Amino acid sequence: xxxxxxxxxxxxxxxxxxxxxxxxxxxxxxxxxxxxxFVTMFGNKLVGVVNSDISLEKKKQDxxxxxxxxxxxxAIGRYCLGRYWRTATPEQQTRYIKLFxxxxxxxxxxxxxxxxxxxxxxGSSAPAGEDTAVSTVINRPGQPGADTQWIISTTSGSPKxxxxxGEGASLRLTQRxxxxxxxARNGGNVDALLHALDKQIANHH
Numbered sequence: 001x002x003x004x005x006x007x008x009x010x011x012x013x014x015x016x017x018x019x020x021x022x023x024x025x026x027x028x029x030x031x032x033x034x035x036x037x038f039v040t041m042f043g044n045k046l047v048g049v050v051n052s053d054i055s056l057e058k059k060k061q062d063x064x065x066x067x068x069x070x071x072x073x074x075a076i077g078r079y080c081l082g083r084y085w086r087t088a089t090p091e092q093q094t095r096y097i098k099l100f101x102x103x104x105x106x107x108x109x110x111x112x113x114x115x116x117x118x119x120x121x122x123g124s125s126a127p128a129g130e131d132t133a134v135s136t137v138i139n140r141p142g143q144p145g146a147d148t149q150w151i152i153s154t155t156s157g158s159p160k161x162x163x164x165x166g167e168g169a170s171l172r173l174t175q176r177x178x179x180x181x182x183x184a185r186n187g188g189n190v191d192a193l194l195h196a197l198d199k200q201i202a203n204h205h
Contacts, residue, residue, distance in 0.1 A: 032125035035132035035152040038159040040122050042070045043136065050115045060109040067108065072153060072160035073101050079162075080175040081190075084183050088190045096190070099197040106204050117141045130155070131162060 049062045067073070077100035078085050088096065123135040131153045137145040149165035164171045179193060186192035 031127070031132050031154075032134075034154075035125050035134050035150075035159060036122050038070075038152060039134045039136065039150050042066070042161070043120050043122070045070075047118050047120060050112060050118050056113050059112050063109055063112065064105065067105060070160060072156055072162050073097075073104055075153065075156070075160075075162050076104070076172050077101070079172045080179055081193075082176045082180050084180065084188070084190050084193075087188070092190050092194065095194055096197075099194060099201065102201050103197055106201070115140060133165070 045066055046063070049059050049066070052059065054062070074097055077097050080100065081088065081096060085093065117140065119139045121137045121139070123137065125132050125134045127133075128151055131151050134150045134152060136148050136150060138148050139145045146166060150161055151163035151165065152159050153162040154160075162172070182196065183190060183193050
């Protein structure tokens with residue numbers, strides 16, 4: 001079972017209908033500008049930590065509040081559980097969200113040591129359903145630029161990252177498929193996934 005958070009993504013971007021073009025276009029420009037500004041701010045903070053001369057352990061500590069503030073981990077977690085979120089008991093939901101936070105944090109902080117001298121360029125934005133997709137190119141020394149999309153939602157009341165698109169696959173969609181397949185193989189038992197996540201966290205170094 002794969003319980004790590006992949007960095008790949010595939011997401012279809014939705015266009016505004018012709019009939020609503022004037023209103024939709026005005027909304028898209030405003031939402032797109034706000035989303036690009038948010039990604040620029042969040043990205044600069046992340047890069048500032050990643051490129052700093054502090055210890056790896058301190059980098060991990062400094063990344064945590066940024067993730068909690070600017071990434072809607074609860075929403076990503078609910079999405080990743082898919083239809084099983086509705087069948088889970090309130091106790092299972094609470095436990096799952098807590099475990100998912102730790103799994104996601106581990107997956108992200110484990111990668112920090114692989115990055116140094118990172119720069120990024122914010123490009124265009126486009127509607128992605130009710131959210132906004134912001135294109136960026138992430139550059140690392142000696143490697144080709146990585147085209148990455150950040151899916152930004154404002155449903156929580158402020159802009160937050162709800163997905164990352166890279167290498168043609170969606171972080172949350174890929175993870176939902178992994179979790180769904182695992183639970184299905186275990187007779188639809190959500191507790192089986194919770195046990196697996198518990199074990200993954202316990203074995204994390």
